[in-house]
Amino acid sequence: MKRLDRRDFMKASAGVSVAAVASQFNKAYAAGSDKIRIGTIGCGGRGNYDTSKCLEADDNIELVAMGDLFGDRVGGLYNSLKGRFADKVNVPTERRFTGWDAYKKVLACDIDLVINTQAPHFRPMHVRAAIEAGKHVFMEKPVAVDPVGVRSIIESSEMADQKGLTIVAGTQMRRIPHLVAGIEKLHQGAIGDLVSGQCVRLGDGMMGWGVQQRDPNWSDMEWQIRRWLFYTWLSGDFITEMHVHNLDIVNWAMGSHPVSCMGLGGRQVRTDPRYADSYDHFAVEYEYPNGVRIEYMGCQIDKVNTRNDQRFVGTKGSAYMDFANSIFTTAQGEWRYDGERYDPCVRQHADQLDAIRTGKKLNEGRRIAESTLTAIMGRMSAYTGRALKWDWALKASKLDLSPEKYEFGPLPDPVVAMPGKTQII
Secondary structure: OOOOOOHHHHHHHHHHHHHHHEEEHOOOOOOOOOEEEEEEOOOOOOHHHHHHHHHHOOOOEEEEEEEEOOOOHHHHHHHHHHHHOOHHHHHOHEEEEEOHHHHHHHHHOOOEEEEOOHHHHHHHHHHHHHHHHOOEEEEOOOOOOOOOHHHHHHHHHHHHHHHHHHHHHHOOOHHHHHHHHHHHHHHOOOOOOEEEEEEEEEEOOOOOOOOOOOOOOOOHHHHHHOOOHHHHHHHHOOHHOOHHHHHHHHHHEEEEEEEEEEEEEEEEEEEHHHHHOOOOEEEEEEEEHHEEEEEEEEEEEOOOOOOOEEEEEOOEEEEEOOOOOEEEEEEEEEEEOOOOOOHHHHHHHHHHHHHHHHHOOOEEEEHHHHHHHHHHHHHHHHOOOOOOEEEHHHHHOOOOOOOOOEEEOOOOOOOOOOOOOOOOO
8 A cells, every 4th residue: 555644645635626626515405306325434433423414413314425434333333324324325336445545535425414423533524624625524532633733623613614614613501492492592691690510520541442452454554543543643532532622611611712721640550551641530610701710520430420511600600511411500499401412413414404405504613622622732731731722822833743653554553641741742
């Protein structure tokens, strides 16, 4: 297989001709009668989940292409989806792609929408390629693992606006009914001006996630990608990969990204080499405009007390939000959400499919880029022991976790970050 260096890999995404898909890009969906054709890039567990939810969301859609670095994942996804959505899956062998250029081949197919679920490291380059090719994009969170990738996503989001393309991020908590209602009450001033808050997500060490033993035929690169959750260059560490959901809710509630942060973290349980360079606990203080401070605490450790909630304190009361409900407490009494319930993971796809058909603007690119950077900035602070400012992280940080070469071959194990020793970049 031809070896690609980092620059070549980024340039390769531009090889898909926009002109070749211009007629597809200009399709009119106003009548709601045209079938929307989708492709999936990244055929692992999340690719299966998101593609399934998308196929559930609409009757007039069809999966026509899929691609992944590994053939077993492509075959596994095809068999799973074909068994459940037979009439909506039309992916013959010639449209099942593997290898480093699989994403380009999916984008070269006659598709309208691409579901982007490869490991987070690849998100910026895949999203840029999709927007350049004139495709609507659904992309899983997080959307980058470093500030360089965040800047790329913001640029791609701006390009999508110029082309009239939709971008939806896999932040399904933004569509959980009781959270939507709770954030609306916050913004209406139900507890007055926000003065402080707390964001906590504890539990689930992910110790049994993914392949546990390395196949002797796998190169270093293949092993790391198959164990991507525990490699910071691929996942961004768990504060970025998973807890971006919770930090996104905080940004949503605050109506802003933070202006600075100070973090700590480490690893006491996940110390086996199989857990690469990932931490198992973080604690970060985020400062938002007007001096409001939000305390985040998170871990992935089995057998600890589990929690998953956000709390906000205002001048007139407090608000508590978790997966089950939103609860407000003020001098006037307590309010709990008591409205409709629906599957937010289906709703996010339904919203995008509707926007594609009606021409409605729907672009969540910059929003999720900012939430991703919120998590990345907390990780960078914890890894180095240094306080960070948002403007520096967004505009000046040169941190780029990309490997020098994209090839199935040798790749040194990463060094575990040590606060006070790891340098800020």
